Amino acid sequence: MLRRAILGMAIAAVPMGASALAAQPGAGGGPGSRPGRGPGAAPPVENKPLGKSDAEKKILEVLDDMDRNQRRGMMNVPTDDGRLLRVLAESGGAKQCVEIGTSNGYSAIWTCLGLLNTGGKLVTHEIDAGRANAARENFKRAAVDGIVTLVEGDAHKEVAKLKGSIDFVFLDADKEGYSDYLKQLLPLVRPGGLLLAHNVGSQAGAMQDYLKAVTVSPDLETIFANMQGTGLSITLKKR
Ligand SMILES: C[S@@+](CC[C@H](N)C(=O)[O-])C[C@H]1O[C@@H](n2cnc3c(N)ncnc32)[C@H](O)[C@@H]1O
Numbered sequence: 001m002l003r004r005a006i007l008g009m010a011i012a013a014v015p016m017g018a019s020a021l022a023a024q025p026g027a028g029g030g031p032g033s034r035p036g037r038g039p040g041a042a043p044p045v046e047n048k049p050l051g052k053s054d055a056e057k058k059i060l061e062v063l064d065d066m067d068r069n070q071r072r073g074m075m076n077v078p079t080d081d082g083r084l085l086r087v088l089a090e091s092g093g094a095k096q097c098v099e100i101g102t103s104n105g106y107s108a109i110w111t112c113l114g115l116l117n118t119g120g121k122l123v124t125h126e127i128d129a130g131r132a133n134a135a136r137e138n139f140k141r142a143a144v145d146g147i148v149t150l151v152e153g154d155a156h157k158e159v160a161k162l163k164g165s166i167d168f169v170f171l172d173a174d175k176e177g178y179s180d181y182l183k184q185l186l187p188l189v190r191p192g193g194l195l196l197a198h199n200v201g202s203q204a205g206a207m208q209d210y211l212k213a214v215t216v217s218p219d220l221e222t223i224f225a226n227m228q229g230t231g232l233s234i235t236l237k238k239r
Pocket of ligand 1: 074075076077100101102103104105106107108125126127128131153154155156172173174177
């Protein structure tokens with residue numbers, strides 16, 4: 001198994017299989033700001049997100065508040081996964097992004113942090129009205145409501161209405177539904193685009209079809225990140 005340290009996170013190119021997919025012991029996602037004790041547990045030095053512009057500082061304040069006060073019942077990604085979403089969206093120059101599973105908007109706001117600098121937009125889908133309302137409020141507070149569109153309803157039906165090329169997809173909703181989302185969205189993802197899926201370690205059993213599909217196709221390159229937490233797969237649609 002080839003392991004690489006990228007951006008202080010354990011990213012592994014692993015063959016599909018139970019041992020590769022199992023969550024590993026160690027620090028959870030956490031705030032990603034504290035030095036870790038064990039190898040691969042956390043960055044070797046304190047590594048807090050630092051705002052460069054006023055807009056970025058404001059967004060980071062809202063994210064920090066959500067982290068401290070809104071996590072209960074919201075099933076948000078760990079902070080390190082949010083930071084990875086931002087890094088990948090911004091470094092890839094993403095313009096059109098799609099998220100399935102908004103909750104109260106935590107991961108969406110991390111993604112928007114990258115899109116501020118690419119001129120990109122995010123369409124995010126949420127089936128639960130209460131969480132959708134909370135997300136709208138948070139988007140306003142973070143002043144990203146101009147670049148994010150929240151689609152309320154069953155994403156399996158709603159994504160069928162999406163048109164045009166997509167640069168970046170993040171799946172974080174019903175795990176059994178990941179293979180349907182893949183079937184519907186992969187044709188829209190541009191060559192060189194990314195498709196990320198959350199909980200590939202903690203809920204691998206519910207998404208075996210998806211995991212198989214993204215690891216057996218020669219058209220795709222999939223790596224697994226943050227497996228010491230709940231796990232995130234990152235799939236490149238090859239050019
Ligand atoms: C794990 S939470 C998302 C967390 C969010 N990505 C974050 O990190 O802030 C999953 C969300 O997906 C939503 N969901 C589940 N099935 C859905 C569906 N078919 N269509 C749209 N949203 C769905 C749930 O209501 C829930 O809010």
